Amino acid sequence: MDTSNTAGSAPRPVLEAPDIQRVLTRIAHEIVERARGADDVVLLGIPTRGVHLARRLSGKLRDITGRKQPVGSLDITMYRDDLRMGPARALGPTDIPADGIDGRLVVLVDDVLFSGRTIRAALDALNDIGRPRAVQLAVLVDRGHRELPIRADYVGKNLPTSLRETVKVQLTEEDGRDAVLLGDKATTPAGEQ
Amino acid sequence: MKRHLISTADLSRDDAILILDTAEEMARVADRPIKKLPTLRGRTVVNLFFEDSTRTRISFEAAAKRLSADVINFSAKGSSVSKGESLKDTALTLQAMGADAVVVRHHASGAPHRLATSGWLNGSVINAGDGTHEHPTQALLDAFTMRRHLAGAADGGPVHHRGPGDGTGRDLDGRRITIVGDVLHSRVARSNVQLLHTLGAQVTLVAPPTLLPIGVGSWPCEVSYDLDAVIPKSDAVMMLRVQRERMNAAFFPTEREYSRRYGLDGLRMARMPEHAIVMHPGPMNRGMEISADVADSHRSTIVEQVANGVSVRMAVMYLLLGGAVLPDTDAPIRNASEESK
Numbered sequence A: 001m002d003t004s005n006t007a008g009s010a011p012r013p014v015l016e017a018p019d020i021q022r023v024l025t026r027i028a029h030e031i032v033e034r035a036r037g038a039d040d041v042v043l044l045g046i047p048t049r050g051v052h053l054a055r056r057l058s059g060k061l062r063d064i065t066g067r068k069q070p071v072g073s074l075d076i077t078m079y080r081d082d083l084r085m086g087p088a089r090a091l092g093p094t095d096i097p098a099d100g101i102d103g104r105l106v107v108l109v110d111d112v113l114f115s116g117r118t119i120r121a122a123l124d125a126l127n128d129i130g131r132p133r134a135v136q137l138a139v140l141v142d143r144g145h146r147e148l149p150i151r152a153d154y155v156g157k158n159l160p161t162s163l164r165e166t167v168k169v170q171l172t173e174e175d176g177r178d179a180v181l182l183g184d185k186a187t188t189p190a191g192e193q
Numbered sequence B: 001m002k003r004h005l006i007s008t009a010d011l012s013r014d015d016a017i018l019i020l021d022t023a024e025e026m027a028r029v030a031d032r033p034i035k036k037l038p039t040l041r042g043r044t045v046v047n048l049f050f051e052d053s054t055r056t057r058i059s060f061e062a063a064a065k066r067l068s069a070d071v072i073n074f075s076a077k078g079s080s081v082s083k084g085e086s087l088k089d090t091a092l093t094l095q096a097m098g099a100d101a102v103v104v105r106h107h108a109s110g111a112p113h114r115l116a117t118s119g120w121l122n123g124s125v126i127n128a129g130d131g132t133h134e135h136p137t138q139a140l141l142d143a144f145t146m147r148r149h150l151a152g153a154a155d156g157g158p159v160h161h162r163g164p165g166d167g168t169g170r171d172l173d174g175r176r177i178t179i180v181g182d183v184l185h186s187r188v189a190r191s192n193v194q195l196l197h198t199l200g201a202q203v204t205l206v207a208p209p210t211l212l213p214i215g216v217g218s219w220p221c222e223v224s225y226d227l228d229a230v231i232p233k234s235d236a237v238m239m240l241r242v243q244r245e246r247m248n249a250a251f252f253p254t255e256r257e258y259s260r261r262y263g264l265d266g267l268r269m270a271r272m273p274e275h276a277i278v279m280h281p282g283p284m285n286r287g288m289e290i291s292a293d294v295a296d297s298h299r300s301t302i303v304e305q306v307a308n309g310v311s312v313r314m315a316v317m318y319l320l321l322g323g324a325v326l327p328d329t330d331a332p333i334r335n336a337s338e339e340s341k
Helices: A017-034 A049-065 A117-129 B013-029 B055-066 B087-096 B111-117 B136-151 B187-198 B227-233 B255-262 B266-270 B302-321
Strands: A012-016 A041-045 A071-073 A105-113 A134-142 A154-158 A165-170 A179-184 B044-049 B070-075 B101-106 B124-130 B176-180 B202-206 B222-224 B236-239 B277-279
Touching (some): A012 A017, A017 A049, A017 A134, A017 A154, A041 A049, A049 A071, A049 A105, A049 A134, A117 A134, B013 B187, B044 B055, B044 B087, B055 B070, B055 B136, B055 B302, B101 B111, B101 B302, B111 B124, B136 B236, B136 B277, B176 B187, B176 B227, B187 B202, B202 B227, B227 B266
Parallel strands (some): A041 A071, A041 A105, A105 A134, A134 A154, B044 B101, B176 B236, B236 B277
Antiparallel strands (some): A012 A179
8 A cells, every 4th residue: 555645735633542542442442352262262363564563462351251261363465365466475474373263252353454355365264264154344444435345443533534535544563653544645546446 | 585496596585485474374275174275276387207206296286186287197118208299299288288386306417407497488487306416395384384383482402383483584693504424316305405595504515425416515505524523513414315217326435334324314313412403305215314213203304494495485386376377577476465455
């Protein structure tokens, strides 16, 4: 995703660090509420930023329930439907917790929900790893424009956008600061789906 | 990355590390209940083998099948090649069948290069061993095995696999690798010297002078004739097979003498550093270049190398075939973090 906005206005923050903290705390409470205690929850983040969000959610779940929930990462690169549209992509890490996901409640965690194709790929990847009791989806930002019948169970912020805009999530672990930035796409859409 | 894999000399340090890191992810697929990825669905990989091979062919076949590619095995025996068909006509046949990749092993050095550059084929060409020239995927799996054992710990000690120190993202800087035996006929040695040098390792070749190729002085490595002097300073010792089928002259007086001076037995192994590993690309001549107790010892990575071969070949096929079919470019691999959602 091209985030360098040479043309147009500079990207403006929609969520700042304290907002992201609050949003994650709320999502953690929602998970505990809906899963009635979150006993069998496994958090799987989708690289890169989904993994950091999953770790943070896991920390907040531990604060609420007093137990440590398994957390891992699920790379979906090899399940993408657009692999043939560009050169081969570097793979991200896949780390499934040692106890596996069979019979557990898997919560997929990603930063932005957009077309839904990433989640479609993640569901395919999960299918090859095990058979969860149920799969739910938590995202920091839902920017709309779905191309598949997929919705999130936990949404940090619904952000109505136009296709000409870009949404960029920055996290301290990766980018040195926490923010969600809304910007204008540069004049030529480069590989954006 | 280029579109073909012909020689390890074509790989930059970043390319090589990308392949090894990708292989590390591929290795995890082997632990899953379903050892298959859908990535190369609808792609056709032809194993074109003009020379006998068991482990390399099976390894490529397993790798392609784990990535869901269709595999066609073609061995020269029992094909039209034995009726006199040329390499070109064989290539044109494969092209007409729509091969997306051709894995080629040939007794003539340079045959894969010819296939890749002649325009007979549109697909990627992967060298699976050509004559006495190169065997790049073997060198990659050797480097992968070394990195898992040697790269993680700062002191060069052994590291538990898949821990934080499994070597992902790292090279082999400063590791001392000794390659012993029939370097003259060894495509494995040639590919390894290039790749290990690219990854920052210090390579020493040990062989009788008759089994060193002309011009070895220009290779990026040291040469020694004294195995006992080198062994205590090695992080990994790779034994090469004495290739009797390629030997049409007397390269050493007797097999016993060769074995005594250049073979690895229990006594020599005991003088290796504590963390050092013993490697062999296979097939082994037990009792000749390596004694049975060494081959079966806990320091030997020989079986592990075979398992790693599948992961490394999956990585190579994914990186060459996983994306769009593009002309030869040095376009950078896209980073996972720069994706649209």
